[in-house]
Each structure stands twice: as structure tokens, then as C-alpha cells.
Amino acid sequence: MNISTRGRYALRAMLDLALQAGDSPTMVKDISRRQEISDLYLEQLFSRLKIVGLVRSTRGPRGGFTLAKPPAQIRLSEIMQAMEGSSAPVACVDNVHCCSRAEFCITRRIWVEMKKVTDEVLGSTTLKDLMIQVAEHEVETSGA
Amino acid sequence: MNISTRGRYALRAMLDLALQAGDSPTMVKDISRRQEISDLYLEQLFSRLKIVGLVRSTRGPRGGFTLAKPPAQIRLSEIMQAMEGSSAPVACVDNVHCCSRAEFCITRRIWVEMKKVTDEVLGSTTLKDLMIQVAEHEVETSGA
DNA sequence: GGGATTCTTGACATAATTAGTCAGCTTAGT
DNA sequence: ACTAAGCTGACTAATTATGTCAAGAATCCC
Numbered sequence A, B: 001m002n003i004s005t006r007g008r009y010a011l012r013a014m015l016d017l018a019l020q021a022g023d024s025p026t027m028v029k030d031i032s033r034r035q036e037i038s039d040l041y042l043e044q045l046f047s048r049l050k051i052v053g054l055v056r057s058t059r060g061p062r063g064g065f066t067l068a069k070p071p072a073q074i075r076l077s078e079i080m081q082a083m084e085g086s087s088a089p090v091a092c093v094d095n096v097h098c099c100s101r102a103e104f105c106i107t108r109r110i111w112v113e114m115k116k117v118t119d120e121v122l123g124s125t126t127l128k129d130l131m132i133q134v135a136e137h138e139v140e141t142s143g144a
Numbered sequence C: 001g002g003g004a005t006t007c008t009t010g011a012c013a014t015a016a017t018t019a020g021t022c023a024g025c026t027t028a029g030t
Numbered sequence D: 001a002c003t004a005a006g007c008t009g010a011c012t013a014a015t016t017a018t019g020t021c022a023a024g025a026a027t028c029c030c
Helices: A005-020 A028-035 A039-051 A076-084 A107-123 A127-142 B005-020 B028-035 B039-051 B076-084 B107-123 B127-142
Strands: A055-058 A064-067 B055-058 B064-067
Touching (some): A005 A028, A005 A039, A005 A064, A005 A076, A005 A127, A005 B107, A028 A039, A039 A076, A076 A107, A107 B005, A107 B127, A127 B107, B005 B028, B005 B039, B005 B064, B005 B076, B005 B127, B028 B064, B039 B055, B039 B064, B039 B076
Antiparallel strands (some): A055 A064, B055 B064
16 A cells, blocks of 8 residues: 555655746756755656646756646646556455456455555645645734 | 565455355465466465464364454455565555655655555455455355 | 474565656757 | 756665475374
């Protein structure tokens, strides 16, 4: 039941990118500095995010990445899908034929249920939701 | 978001054991044959299950394993905890101090939520629940 | 008591995955 | 041209996953 650094870093990076919010692209190096993530590694992660169409890139000086859609339209499930693949905890959830026992396997129902509830969490939350929480958190901590 | 064979096999083995239901112990070899799991590997898994007190063992001829508690009192979360450790998808969920950013990290809230919903699934289901589903499934497939 | 049977323990082995790193390339702005 | 960015694919070290193996200890049956 682990989410690898790929998924975790990608989510942090996407939220960071969303918070920059300018029209001009944000450099990987800036995100990597703020988030304390290796920039070489982050490049690799952004490459995946680009392939699935979650971000757009601009090359050359003053280049970088921008979100391909408004934050409210980017579900966390999309990011996680891109980085970690299916949210199914076991392969047979997505493909019954991968196990000869799957059809009558009662334990499989538990894994199906697990996928369902995690998908609900990730699918019902967008980057925009996280941005709001960041803003709220800043109000809380600055006030006092 | 993967559950390893340890957790999956252990759950199947525990359900199998529950379904044997006799007073006499069930041999690992019999479970491994029915479940098509390597018996050498399964022994190793039962060793863990015994350490956490979910099963009891009897050595010698006619020996084997029995459930340490009635199936209705064995939550799937106990089995999974024994085999996979914490259900937290990220370490910072259980221990804030493992990451210097955890206190103000908004993405962490998602991982906390993920752990919560998966715990609800695994914590609210017992072996007895699965046994009932097995019985129901058998009725369905035999009838007709 | 001897042998067979079953669990017990710890070490070992192999493969896959994770978490990066690196070198060299392409593109674009000045 | 030069430099600053992203792009690509190969490489590596460490860890985890998935077993296997060997030797032992307890127990039962004859």
C-alpha cells in the first residue's frame, strides 16, 4: 500500500506549479528548489506529465512548464494515474483474466472495494481544492 | 498502491483456514494445495500470522494451524497489518517527523484521507463476512 | 523408542522496482 | 553564436518482493 516518490513528488510539483499561476512558464529548477526535490529527477517526472497532457512545455530561455488545464479541471486521480498507473491494489481488479481464480475469488471483492474508495478520494479532489486549502492554511498561520 | 503477495496470500489462506472450521488443525500443505500457493512460502507467512497471535499452531503428525479467534473477531485490517505493515500510503501519515515539510504539507492531507478510507474497508470487514459471501456465492452458482 | 510428520528458524537467491544520475541532444531567445 | 531551458535514453545502486533451502524441534503412532 505504498505510493512511490514518483506520485508524491508529482503531486507536490503540480500543486506548486498551480500556485505559481502566472502566464509565464515555471522552470523545473525553481519547482525542484522550492519542493526540495532533485531537479534531474523532476525533469523525468514532468516528462510523464507532459506525455499524458497534464502540462505543456516551452523550451529555451524563459521556458518551463505550465498546466495544460485550469487547476479545477485537474483531478488528483489523473496525476496519480500518470505516475503510478492503476490505483488497483492488485492486478486482478483491472483484469479478471490475470488470475484463474479471480472469477470465484471472494478476497478479490475486497481489492475491488479498496480501489473504489481510493478512486473516490483521488477522483473527487482537484488541484484547485488543494490550492484553496493552501490559502486557508496560510490565513490560519499568519493570523494568530 | 500495491498489495504484495504476502498480504494477498495471507488473506486467502486465512479465509481458507476459516472455512475448514473443524476442531482439528489444518496443515499448511493442504491450504497451499487448495490455494495454489507455494507451501514453503506459505509457511513463512503463517509464521508472521502466529507471531501476531492470529493463528495457533500444533506440531507433529495431524498438526497444523487453527484460528486463534472466531472468524467474526478477525478483521481484515489485522491480517493486512501483520503482513504489510501500516496501511499508510506514505510514511509521513504515521509519523509527521519523518519529513520536515509534513506539518504544512497540504498533499499530506490526501494521504491521510487515503489511509482513512482504506482502513475503513479493511477494519469493517471480518473473516466471517467473507465466509458468508463464499456461502452465498456457492448457492448462486449451484442453483440454476 | 524410532520413524514419520508437521511446524520453526534463519539464511540464501533471484528478479523486479525504486530512486535517482548522467551525457548528450534539441529548441528557442538575445 | 551563445546560453538557457527542456528532451531522451541509458545507466546504476539500493531496496523490496518472492520465493527456496537446510537444519532443527516438537509431536504422534506403532
